[in-house]
Amino acid sequence: MPEQPPGQRVRNFDEVPLGYDAEAAMAEASRCLQCRRPLCVDGCPVRVKIPEFVRLVAEGRFSEAARKIKETNAFPAICGRVCPQESQCELKCVLGKRGEPVAIGRLERFVADWALQHGKIQAPELPPPTGYSVGVVGSGPGGLACAADLAMRGHDVTIYELFHAAGGVLRYGIPRFRLPREVLEAELEYLAKLGVTIRLNFVVGRTATLDDLMEDHDAIFVATGAGLPRFLGIEGENLLGVYSANEFLTRVNLMRADRFPEYHTPVHCGDQVVVVGGGNVAMDAARTARRLGAENVTVVYRRTRAEMPARTEEVVHAEEEGVRFGFLASPTALNGDDDGWVCSMTCQRMELGEPDASGRRRPMPIEGSEYEIACDTAIVAIGSRAHPLVPETTPDLELSTRGYIAIDDSGATSKEGVFAGGDIVTGAATVIEAMGAGRRAADSIHRYLTSERPTDEDG
């Protein structure tokens, strides 16, 4: 797929992959073997009807292909861009055993973009209203997916979002060069067409508690995510110029600090930036720093490239854009100058030992191997924790370890009528996994609402 050349794209926030044209999409789609038992669908957390839509693309029937995807995935323009297809549908593609799998993600993106550009997105015919009302806490991928599914079944859905704009991590976390905001806006418009209401600036746990919401709704889905940034817990972490990736990205993505002072929220991005972490968020922060003008951007990761949780595509893109990698290194201190600004990071070299619980080889420090990296900005991208507001203000909501919400197989929490899913249950994971959880919860909520259950009057 054609891409913006690296030298050009580090000077803008436009999307990097430029997308297929119709001819390229049809050619790619015609490679699909149309397996009778399509394994690709098993690899998809929301079970998109992949062979069907790919065949429609091969035949040039793009708007039908768009409708086919929308049957199971309300947000293909997002998923086609941010899903880790290489470890999901494309990993299972039979063609991948001997060569390149069908580029399912790129085809999904093509179809979704085509439909957006040609105004072919119509809300499906909705069933008559059921009279049930569902509150969804959080407008990130999990909340959006759940809301869409419930609305398509005739339930009245209200989403509560604490920020002034909807989308959760799709808004504040993922940079526009990976997910253009027009795409997000279009997907949100689609949700509005389904009749979903979004209440912005509504902080559940503060503006109203979950118990308050229960008075207005028959069921609740909690999808508040893992929004609380983790820090390293090392000396110097509160120096000026040290950010959580959440803050750095929020300033740029949500508040548009890249356009300071036209937009009034500033961000400090020096010339020498060190990013700690090996996930997609670390790649997003590093690539954003390059676009803000940082000359030297180094990603420090305690294992090797092979263990990086980031998608290969993101790592390659980062490398192409001049981001450097310091593998097998772990920060032990951040050092400051007289004014309190960070000026360097002390790292310790690591070696890989025995596999740990995650199956990855555990990094072990090498004694006496400390070295310093000069930096004027440091970004900590080592993951996040459960957002605490809902658990803290809902006393009878059972938690699992580390403050995440405990659910059963159906997605139900310990509290009657309250379901949960996404990062607030699993800890930080991917957009599509959260969407999958949202869709499964929507199924359970639908069953819960429409099955016989004792009413309040029955005691």
Added chain:
Amino acid sequence: MHEIVAREEIAKDTWRYIVRAPEIARQRRAGQFVVLRVYEKGERFPLTVVSSDPDEGTIELIFQAVGTSTRMLAKMDVGVEILDLAGPLGRPTHIEHFGTCAVLGGGFGMAPVIPIATALAEAGNTLIGINGARSREYVILEERFRQICDRVEICTDDGSYGHRGFVTDVLQRLIDAGEQIDYVLAIGPTPMMRAVAELTRPYGIRTVVSLNPIMVDGTGMCGGCRVEVAGEVKFACVDGPEFDAHQVDFDMLMKRQRMYSEMEGEARKMFEPHSTPLCCCKEGGHDNNRGKDEAAADARAASRPAGA
């Protein structure tokens, strides 16, 4: 939905707004704040909720028009809706019957002092109010303070009103005179809060401060407002904004408050509508990221729009 229903200028560039926000009015307790954004390109900035009227569904906000967003807010008339308003945020103040409480407001810090003093008085505490300001025209909310407190001492740096000196001088004199003080609340510019903490430390008087670090989301998601309290990192927005004054690392707080001063200074130069260096107009300034040096920090005595 967040309509301005009343407004008045209570002192020069200091405004009191009544804003419709029924849900916030219902939930809000002393010590909590809201985060606002007043136009599409504006910052998110915190303001203390000074009072609320659950029956009317309104909240009271007091701010100084010193940065771009607050100046813009000050131009918004009755009937206009505020673009974004979220809250109430932060932990409510821990209120109990302590006995005699000294409540200290430094300059604009009086605005966040009022709701907490009100709650302390309602819990049956005896209140000694101490209000400090640079000079007479910076003394705000005096009448209201007198109504809440059992007695009020006022001091100004230049002696133009009340005692000449700082709030710490007044507090020290009370302690020296044998006044039994069980609890101290101090809100104002960071150097003032630090000075109060140092004063009460040897006496072991429980002392609470409300911190105003730089915030973005106000809900715990960015960590920009992190402060060190008793050697531990806390987020002022969700763990605070009030903390035990004797445990706060004020040095770090002051440094972090100045993180963007240089960038903002440059932005100000670009946008400065007046060229004279003496002009006090702060067009282009940023409401929750203020001050560059001690002088600017002092100016915050009078400019504490970030009540949190």
